Amino acid sequence: GQRVAVDGDAGALWPQPDEAQLADFNARRAAWLADQRRAQAAGQAAAVTRDGHAIEIAANIGGPHDVGPALAYGAEGVGLFRTEFLFMDRPAAPSEAEQLAAYRQAARLVGDRPLIIRTLDVGGDKPLPYLDLGQEANPFLGWRAIRFCLVRPDIFMPQLRAILRAGVDEDGTRRNVQIMFPMIGAPDELRAARAMLERAADELRAEGLPFAEDMAVGIMIEVPSAVAVADLLAREVDFFSIGTNDLTQYVMAADRGNARVAGLADAFQPAVLRLVRDAAVAAHAAGIWIGMCGELAGNPLATPLLLGLGLDELSMSAPAIPAVKAAVREMTLDEARRIAGAVLALDSAEAVRGYLSRLGSE
Ligand code: PEP
Ligand code: MG
DSSP states (O other), X not given: OOOEEEETTTTEEEESOOHHXXXXXXXXXXXXXXXXXXXXXXXXXXXXXXXXXXXXXXXXESSGGGHHHHHHTTXXXXXXXXXXXXXXXXXXXXXXXXXXXXXXXXHHHHTTSOEEEEOOOOBTTBOOGGGXXXXXXXXGGSSOHHHHHTTOHHHHHHHHHHHHHXXXXXXXXXXXXXXXXXXXOSHHHHHHHHHHHHHHHHHHHHHTOOOOTTOOEEEEEOSHHHHHTHHHHHTTOSEEEEOHHHHHHHHHTOXXXXXXXXXXXXTTSHHHHHHHHHHHHHHHXXXXXXXXXXXXXXXXXXXXXXXXXXXXXXEEOGGGHHHHHHHHHTOOHHHHHHHHHHHHTOOSHHHHHHHHHHXXXX
């Protein structure tokens, strides 16, 4: 029954604030809400550079409840639906029917825009007690995401079936649902995942259940080996989406959750940016689109660089959308390309950050 005040941005909490503090907090809250409303209004227009080049700006979501706020901030679709949240805080995995209901609800709210559903990414920093993942010495290098799903059809098949079925609504309306596999590190892993997807489709066909026959299939680019063989992978998918959170930790060999190596686990590291460039080149050479759904995508400081590297889509946490769209509107594509060229010649994350920060003040 105690009253507390929380500042979620600062990570601060006040037990039993007094009247003067309360008045102060209420004023700050009102100012914050007014700021958010202004940002949301500014976020609605498309992200088009001064010379008319459009880049798609989408949102990362954890469930259907996130779609409304994402659209309010100006999302043009969902670039990453992290389905693991549907599997958390419960004693057993959600059934195909439960998942189908959640995916359909999200798809309805997203409307004609794309909804990219990522298949289950558990393990690593996301253990689930009922899945018997076991203790591992190096969970981030272990039995995680697609590596787990490929040998657990009891978990994977219901999800694949639910995603395929969500491509068609109950009334027969076709939805723009796309599927994305996490942690793909080699072409044979992708083929194994696609084979299971094909098996799920065969089952649905045999059962006479409607589903999207032509669903687009993409992969996350978040294991460095995927960049090395991006030309091979690009032949077999419809799109790439770069997960800079994992790509950074794996290429820098620096745990994304360990503060002691945070300087290395930095997406502005030149090694990470070169992989982003290489993935974009490989995608475009194969004629597929490439997006980014790691945290770097939502950092407006990085927007000119990512535009210049040729990314076609950026997907981020919804409140970041207005600032990223504003950054796109300030640029021409040529300027962005020049910036990307200059950044790729720099030799440290600090130099990259410094260069990009100075752009705004010139
Ligand atoms: C990423 O690794 O960048 C990513 C978007 O996936 P997650 O953060 O869910 O691992
Ligand atoms: Mg990841």
